[in-house]
Amino acid sequence: MEERLAGNRERILAAARRLVAEGGLREAQIAAVASAAGVSAGLIYRYFKSKGELFVEVLDFAVKHEIEILTAIVKGPGSARDRLHAAVESFTRRALEGPNLAYAFIAEPAEAEVDRARIRARKKFGDLFKAILKEGIAAGEFAQQDIDITAACIVGAYTEALVGPIGPSRTGAKDREKLITSISEFCVRAVSESASPQRKRAS
Amino acid sequence: MEERLAGNRERILAAARRLVAEGGLREAQIAAVASAAGVSAGLIYRYFKSKGELFVEVLDFAVKHEIEILTAIVKGPGSARDRLHAAVESFTRRALEGPNLAYAFIAEPAEAEVDRARIRARKKFGDLFKAILKEGIAAGEFAQQDIDITAACIVGAYTEALVGPIGPSRTGAKDREKLITSISEFCVRAVSESASPQRKRAS
Amino acid sequence: MEERLAGNRERILAAARRLVAEGGLREAQIAAVASAAGVSAGLIYRYFKSKGELFVEVLDFAVKHEIEILTAIVKGPGSARDRLHAAVESFTRRALEGPNLAYAFIAEPAEAEVDRARIRARKKFGDLFKAILKEGIAAGEFAQQDIDITAACIVGAYTEALVGPIGPSRTGAKDREKLITSISEFCVRAVSESASPQRKRAS
Amino acid sequence: MEERLAGNRERILAAARRLVAEGGLREAQIAAVASAAGVSAGLIYRYFKSKGELFVEVLDFAVKHEIEILTAIVKGPGSARDRLHAAVESFTRRALEGPNLAYAFIAEPAEAEVDRARIRARKKFGDLFKAILKEGIAAGEFAQQDIDITAACIVGAYTEALVGPIGPSRTGAKDREKLITSISEFCVRAVSESASPQRKRAS
DNA sequence: CATGAATGAGAATTCATTCAT
DNA sequence: TATGAATGAATTCTCATTCAT
Numbered sequence: 001m002e003e004r005l006a007g008n009r010e011r012i013l014a015a016a017r018r019l020v021a022e023g024g025l026r027e028a029q030i031a032a033v034a035s036a037a038g039v040s041a042g043l044i045y046r047y048f049k050s051k052g053e054l055f056v057e058v059l060d061f062a063v064k065h066e067i068e069i070l071t072a073i074v075k076g077p078g079s080a081r082d083r084l085h086a087a088v089e090s091f092t093r094r095a096l097e098g099p100n101l102a103y104a105f106i107a108e109p110a111e112a113e114v115d116r117a118r119i120r121a122r123k124k125f126g127d128l129f130k131a132i133l134k135e136g137i138a139a140g141e142f143a144q145q146d147i148d149i150t151a152a153c154i155v156g157a158y159t160e161a162l163v164g165p166i167g168p169s170r171t172g173a174k175d176r177e178k179l180i181t182s183i184s185e186f187c188v189r190a191v192s193e194s195a196s197p198q199r200k201r202a203s
Numbered sequence: 204m205e206e207r208l209a210g211n212r213e214r215i216l217a218a219a220r221r222l223v224a225e226g227g228l229r230e231a232q233i234a235a236v237a238s239a240a241g242v243s244a245g246l247i248y249r250y251f252k253s254k255g256e257l258f259v260e261v262l263d264f265a266v267k268h269e270i271e272i273l274t275a276i277v278k279g280p281g282s283a284r285d286r287l288h289a290a291v292e293s294f295t296r297r298a299l300e301g302p303n304l305a306y307a308f309i310a311e312p313a314e315a316e317v318d319r320a321r322i323r324a325r326k327k328f329g330d331l332f333k334a335i336l337k338e339g340i341a342a343g344e345f346a347q348q349d350i351d352i353t354a355a356c357i358v359g360a361y362t363e364a365l366v367g368p369i370g371p372s373r374t375g376a377k378d379r380e381k382l383i384t385s386i387s388e389f390c391v392r393a394v395s396e397s398a399s400p401q402r403k404r405a406s
Numbered sequence: 407m408e409e410r411l412a413g414n415r416e417r418i419l420a421a422a423r424r425l426v427a428e429g430g431l432r433e434a435q436i437a438a439v440a441s442a443a444g445v446s447a448g449l450i451y452r453y454f455k456s457k458g459e460l461f462v463e464v465l466d467f468a469v470k471h472e473i474e475i476l477t478a479i480v481k482g483p484g485s486a487r488d489r490l491h492a493a494v495e496s497f498t499r500r501a502l503e504g505p506n507l508a509y510a511f512i513a514e515p516a517e518a519e520v521d522r523a524r525i526r527a528r529k530k531f532g533d534l535f536k537a538i539l540k541e542g543i544a545a546g547e548f549a550q551q552d553i554d555i556t557a558a559c560i561v562g563a564y565t566e567a568l569v570g571p572i573g574p575s576r577t578g579a580k581d582r583e584k585l586i587t588s589i590s591e592f593c594v595r596a597v598s599e600s601a602s603p604q605r606k607r608a609s
Numbered sequence: 610m611e612e613r614l615a616g617n618r619e620r621i622l623a624a625a626r627r628l629v630a631e632g633g634l635r636e637a638q639i640a641a642v643a644s645a646a647g648v649s650a651g652l653i654y655r656y657f658k659s660k661g662e663l664f665v666e667v668l669d670f671a672v673k674h675e676i677e678i679l680t681a682i683v684k685g686p687g688s689a690r691d692r693l694h695a696a697v698e699s700f701t702r703r704a705l706e707g708p709n710l711a712y713a714f715i716a717e718p719a720e721a722e723v724d725r726a727r728i729r730a731r732k733k734f735g736d737l738f739k740a741i742l743k744e745g746i747a748a749g750e751f752a753q754q755d756i757d758i759t760a761a762c763i764v765g766a767y768t769e770a771l772v773g774p775i776g777p778s779r780t781g782a783k784d785r786e787k788l789i790t791s792i793s794e795f796c797v798r799a800v801s802e803s804a805s806p807q808r809k810r811a812s
Numbered sequence: 813c814a815t816g817a818a819t820g821a822g823a824a825t826t827c828a829t830t831c832a833t
Numbered sequence: 834t835a836t837g838a839a840t841g842a843a844t845t846c847t848c849a850t851t852c853a854t
Contacts, residue, residue, distance in 0.1 A: 008834095008835095029826090029827065029828080030827075030828060030829080031827075031828090031837095034837090039835080039836090040835060040836045040837055041828090041829085041836085041837065041838095042829085042830075042831080042835070042836060042837065042838095043834085043835060043836075043837095045828095045829070045830080046834075046835080050828080050829085051827095051828060051829085115227075122363075143392060145385060145388065145389070146381065146382075146385040149364055149381075149382060149385040149386060149389065150385070150389055152360075152363050152364040153360035153361070153363065153364045153386060153389045153390075154360070155363055156359040156360045156361070156362055156363020156364060157355075157356035157357070157359045157360040157363075157393070158356070158359070159359055159363065160325075160355050160356065160358055160359020160360075160362065160363070161352055161355040161356045161359060178349065178352075179352060182348065182349045182352040182353070183352060183356060185348070186348070186352065186353055186356045186393050186394075187356075187393070188397070189346060189392060189393050189394070189395065189396075189397050190360070190389050190390070190392050190393030191389075191392070192392065192397040192398065193392075193397065193398040194391070194392050194395040194396065194397065194398060195395065195396040195397060195398045211817085211818090232843085232844065232845085233844075233845060233846080234843095234844075234845090242818075242819090243818060243819050243820065244819090244820080244845085244846085245818075245819060245820065245821095245846085245847075245848080246817075246818055246819075247846095248845095248846065248847075249816095249817070249818080253845085253846080254844095254845065254846085414813095414814095435847090435848065435849080436848075436849060436850080437816095437848075437849090440816090445814080445815090446814060446815045446816055447815085447816065447817095447849090447850085448814070448815060448816065448817095448850085448851075448852080449813085449814060449815075449816095451849095451850070451851080452813075452814080456849080456850085457848095457849060457850090521633075528769075549798060551791060551794065551795070552787065552788075552791040555770055555787075555788060555791040555792060555795065556791070556795055558766075558769050558770040559766035559767070559769065559770045559792060559795045559796075560766070561769055562765040562766045562767070562768055562769020562770060563761075563762035563763070563765045563766040563769075563799070564762070564765070565765055565769065566761050566762065566764055566765020566766075566768065566769070567758055567761040567762045567765060584755065584758075585758060588754065588755045588758040588759070589758060589762060591754070592754070592758065592759055592762045592799050592800075593762075593799070594803070595752060595798060595799050595800070595801065595802075595803050596766070596795050596796070596798050596799030597795075597798070598798065598803040598804065599798075599803065599804040600797070600798050600801040600802065600803065600804060601801065601802040601803060601804045617838085617839090638822090638823065638824085639823075639824060639825085640822095640823075640824090648839075648840090649839060649840050649841065650824085650825085650840090650841080651825085651826075651827080651839075651840060651841065651842095652838075652839055652840075654824095654825065654826075655837095655838070655839080659824085659825080660823095660824065660825090
């Protein structure tokens with residue numbers, strides 16, 4: 001029955017994940033999750049203290065997975081530039097292929113707890129990019145810049161670019177590749193020294 | 204009595220604006236808005252047909268104001284690079300000074316109407332940036348790139364960078380200037396040709 | 407200003423009458439009546455203690471008018487049969503030509519007061535028919551019958567038959583005449599001795 | 610648990626039926642029905658999608674029952690006259706014994722769905738009477754007449770006669786029999802050829 | 813007398829959470 | 834452990850009525 005317990009827990013999480021991916025948090029009510037998981041609504045509360053806690057875990061799990069993959073890229077070999085490109089590409093590709101959890105990262109959730117988890121998740125992603133940025137700046141690959149702010153910009157850039165195409169209309173495989181490449185290149189350019197010197201605007 | 208009427212409408216809009224900025228759409232229920240505006244809940248329906256319409260107006264007003272300012276910059280004189288920098292700077296500065304409506308731009312709203320308004324708003328901002336991008340690319344100031352995707356990235360980048368610091372902790376005036384400059388420079392770099400050629404990552 | 411007062415009262419009543427006739431009591435809100443009458447909502451309360459009282463008066467006025475006309479017919483010359491026919495015909499014709507207040511007579515009203523007024527109105531109509539019935543029975547024109555119940559049946563019969571055509575679809579002038587005649591003849595037959603003896607049903 | 614479910618559904622329907630019979634649709638709010646049924650307001654929505662649907666079912670159930678009984682009479686043996694008499698008698702008897710749902714048949718309801726159901730119900734009753742009328746006319750038992758209009762008149766006649774006595778004051782068993790007989794005989798006379806020729810009124 | 817803005821008491825509906833079985 | 838019926842608090846919206854001007 002430990003078996004059973006674990007199985008139920010997983011099933012509930014999987015169902016919650018699927019529902020969020022398909023219809024956003026708005027459509028992921030407890031009753032819907034229970035039904036999708038093939039368990040009763042009451043049972044969910046045996047595994048999760050509240051709806052918020054369930055979705056925090058859904059979010060955290062998705063984030064953990066991403067973070068692991070991105071960490072491997074960040075800590076892997078290659079120039080900072082290449083690793084940044086690879087990290088963004090890897091993230092966006094999975095976001096476009098798998099169920100749309102990216103949507104949940106930017107969505108305003110119903111529960112305050114989930115909101116906090118969302119912010120933590122963004123911070124974690126930001127931290128990964130900060131690591132690359134630090135190295136890239138030290139190595140002279142990237143321009144001098146505030147890495148906190150740049151990291152936030154990068155996270156924001158690819159998330160926004162993803163939500164557009166993902167949300168309303170699913171694009172074909174060809175467009176998808178273009179999207180992935182364009183976003184990645186945007187991010188790389190954004191951190192690199194420009195060819196011509198950055199002119200100050202006329203105040 | 205025109206006085207009273209206009210005053211209330213404004214007060215309701217201001218209260219709605221404030222609540223959204225502080226706690227997101229989640230905390231902006233009709234009762235809360237009414238109480239914050241110092242009127243009864245029923246009165247809101249004298250001025251707005253539904254909750255959705257109220258928040259569409261809140262969003263549209265904020266957007267309209269921004270769009271006007273940004274349009275002036277975009278259509279104004281100067282190089283594409285300078286205008287892009289100025290546009291982002293102008294937007295972020297006002298966002299940091301006023302209430303944080305940037306939050307609403309990324310929120311998942313409860314009402315379908317508001318959702319549509321949010322998408323329209325994003326499109327409008329994107330269109331402005333697309334105009335600069337087109338000119339900048341034609342003039343050889345910017346790198347070759349997909350302007351739709353870049354525009355989305357820019358909007359995402361500065362929104363995320365703004366929401367992070369604004370949401371949880373209010374920064375001092377000095378940090379603020381740094382933030383504004385950093386975001387603006389990020390965006391300019393992101394569209395410009397990099398100094399060293401963009402290398403392809405090792406697949 | 408006595409002048410003005412009376413004028414307003416009339417205008418309010420007329421507007422209420424029109425709105426009820428057009429859309430039933432459901433659409434006759436105080437605000438709508440005020441606007442149709444060209445006065446403010448508050449003013450209505452200077453002439454009528456409550457919404458219910460206003461519509462009681464609307465009903466009573468319409469009824470009073472009908473009652474006067476029908477009374478003239480009932481107390482007029484002719485056989486009981488002819489007068490009954492004429493009474494029903496007169497009522498149904500005006501109901502079909504004028505605004506549909508008949509609808510309000512059978513509608514379930516929102517206010518208990520109006521409900522009571524409706525019942526009183528039916529009683530009055532019933533009383534008129536009872537007078538003819540009594541005479542007709544005494545004169546041997548009509549069959550022996552309980553005049554209270556017959557009177558109710560008559561009122562119900564023509565009201566129901568009117569509501570069908572009046573409510574959903576307006577019929578042409580030709581159909582209208584047929585309807586009027588058919589209803590009237592139904593009522594006359596209903597009170598008259600049948601050609602063949604009334605057989606008792608097998609219990 | 611099937612037990613509980615079915616029991617509640619029935620209890621809710623019974624409570625709704627009772628409230629409508631006693632005070633009309635006006636007094637049958639969801640909260641009142643819930644309280645009368647001894648359940649919470651929310652539970653009603655487990656069994657009925659909306660308030661309208663609940664009352665449509667209340668109406669349809671009452672109608673279905675009546676229609677079945679009346680259909681048996683209409684399609685049964687006997688002369689058209691006898692069957693008409695039996696049908697009206699049967700209906701009025703049950704109406705006087707059970708809760709007064711006749712009221713609902715003439716009520717102006719708040720929900721569009723219920724309105725449509727009410728019209729359907731009237732049509733069904735009308736159709737039954739039309740069947741008898743057609744046969745009776747063909748057999749020479751009844752006078753020549755427009756069967757649509759006559760059917761409406763019959764439905765209206767007995768409904769009104771029922772609502773009058775039922776609504777305000779409950780009568781004794783003896784009066785009840787008289788009422789039933791009188792209404793039935795009214796209806797039979799109404800469709801039958803009169804003993805003396807129908808004279809045209811003096812226009 | 814006249815206005816019409818403002819109120820506030822409902823009314824329907826949703827859904828996370830609980831609890832008897 | 835598992836169920837899912839039941840709860841009830843929360844939320845939007847309506848409209849008769851009042852009252853300051």
